Amino acid sequence: MDLPASVIPVARLKRTLLTVLGWVLVLAGVAALVLPGPGLLLLCVGLVVLSQEYEWAARRVEPVREAAFRTASDGVQTWPRILLSCLGVLGLFACGVLWLLQPAAPGWWPVDQRWWLLGGWPTGLTLVFSGLIALGLLVYSVRRFRSNPYQGDRGAS
Numbered sequence: 001m002d003l004p005a006s007v008i009p010v011a012r013l014k015r016t017l018l019t020v021l022g023w024v025l026v027l028a029g030v031a032a033l034v035l036p037g038p039g040l041l042l043l044c045v046g047l048v049v050l051s052q053e054y055e056w057a058a059r060r061v062e063p064v065r066e067a068a069f070r071t072a073s074d075g076v077q078t079w080p081r082i083l084l085s086c087l088g089v090l091g092l093f094a095c096g097v098l099w100l101l102q103p104a105a106p107g108w109w110p111v112d113q114r115w116w117l118l119g120g121w122p123t124g125l126t127l128v129f130s131g132l133i134a135l136g137l138l139v140y141s142v143r144r145f146r147s148n149p150y151q152g153d154r155g156a157s
Helices: 007-032 039-051 055-074 079-101 120-145
Strands: none
Touching (some): 079 120
């Protein structure tokens, strides 16, 4: 069955947009694995988007989802881990607020003032937003996995 000529560009546009969005999310997820942010979550969402168009991505969604759930579950199994996660969230908020307020460089700062708190308010907003995401994920993990640790394929989550 031949598709009308007007449908082909729409399908191609959809595929292109899904591919670009998926790769942006995957790259952001990889970056957030080492930077503040929900790396495994972004990576998983990016793969889910790419799996709409590519079989290779569909095969990789489940292992990343398993790793994300296992990491979330492991992170809330002891009170010291939960406390450290809370401190991390507070640290992200504190850094975000510091960047938003843009105070003058302290006396111990060894280089020029212009190198103090690079990025300005966009960096501050990103840090605060990352803190909100981290807080939401922490609350979700505590509620879902604290009393019922994630078992993956070995049992019910």
